[in-house]
Amino acid sequence: MVSNQELKIQEFNDWFNDIISKAELADLRYNIKGMVVYRPWSTYSINKIFRMYEDVFDKTGHQQMIMPLLIPEENFFKEKEHVQGFTPEVFWVTEHGDEKFETKYALRPTSETAFYFMFSLWVDSHRDLPFKTYQRANIFRYDTKATKPFFRGREFYFFETHNIFETYEESYDQVLEDMQISEDILHVSLAIPFIFFNRPQWDKFPGALNTYGADALMPNGKTIQIVTTHTLGQNFTKPFDVKIKDINEEIVYPYGTCYGPGITRIYGALIGVHGDKIGLRLPFELAPTQIIITPLYFSGVDSNKIEEVCLDFATDLDKLGYRVKIDDQKEKRPKERFEYYEMKGVPVRIEVGPKDIDDGSVMIFRRDTNEKTRVCFADVFDEIKKISERFTDNLREQADEEFDDKLISLDNYDELKEELEKGKLVRVPFCSIDMDGKACADQLKSETNGGEVRGVRMDISEIPEDEEKCIVCNKKANVFVYVAKSY
């Protein structure tokens, strides 16, 4: 008998595609490659994640805005590395009706070049700084043949902050704040374990000084980058002529940062991290329906009383702020209804049948532990409260445990190759994540069937001992990096 995890590891692709269709998360039949339809069940939760981000960034002095989807070519070509990085994958809008535009417009692949164009008009003085903004955005990138629902679409949903500061130090503090926010939302609220890495210089955002990315781990051991934050230095403020007068009346260029959680990817990570053999599991706060109440019908038994009890519970639970529904489909037998909601990841189910009415109790099933217990009427609200408070913590504890199981530390190249095949995220001593380490990273990738250097850990400081050697070139190791296959 294979465990849930083993099942997911062996057949993660099949499992993932299957759950997307069965749980009605996305419809892949829309007829443009890499663009899927997000169905209500996933859309609800995706919206919730957006709101979590909005609530947090409203409190940090960021202001929400809505930028145009189109970015004129001229904005786009202002920052050299940015344009080189993104041009190959831009969708261009070139005509209206039958006529060509004089200039072409990019469907934004990210929005720096829209924001910085406006920043130049909005800030004049150090008193205008920091200037901190965010928006929700769908973005377009024609970057790969290997599209995958939620993970790699050609259109996907993004939350992006764009900020400018008078000094680099302030901008770096923003990056640290972004990391803390990521911990609060992704790990605490959504129960997704991850590691924040300082990305190697060869793997940074085009136009950034430094890129910091958070990688979650899928059951097959592949990392998935779910958020990034970047220090942009003056790389965008200078070409876009975003300048201010400082306190000495000198003209200076501010320092930028941007933070980009990939919301649809985060949802994809949720599917992979929390799902089990039965189906989807969702953090309590995210579930479109948190509690499903199933009346059980029998011929010869008066179902009025049962339905009355169900309705009473539903009404009271609703008043308490839970998202609760009753499934009173008489034509469906209990097992079918039970399995449907378990597969969809509804956290709690209350079963009410004749025995319960006689007994003054109900059966409560919880999806975090997949356990069922009998609870008397009077204790139902306390029990639900207890479950709701523990639910996401339980998911997190299970996810953290699986994450830790996949995390290992090695200094032997052959073992590294073996462990990568087993789906591990491996810490190894490495020469450098500056450009002089790129040759080693390239060699490692080609010799390990796709193992990538994800970077140096940001949450803790790890410094190799003097005698540690780079696992590839055997020169002195200056850093510990983490290696894994990646989406």
Place this chain on the structure above:
RNA sequence: GGGGCUGUAGUGUAGUCUGGUUAUCACGAGAGCUUUGGGAGCUUUUAACCCCAGUUCAAAUCUGGGCAGCCUCACCA
């Protein structure tokens, strides 16, 4: 961008190699009756050969192209 596999009712499929009858089966969906503490039964209805060319008396079947899906390498925040 490269390589491989695939496309038949809403879903999963048989049929394709070896062209030829009214395109198979199951699930689903609709109607009805019975049933309901972990995917129930009967009756009945419903619905499909991805698109465009070509070959042929005849194409789901062969050929070419396109589009789409999956796997994979590369690319890619």
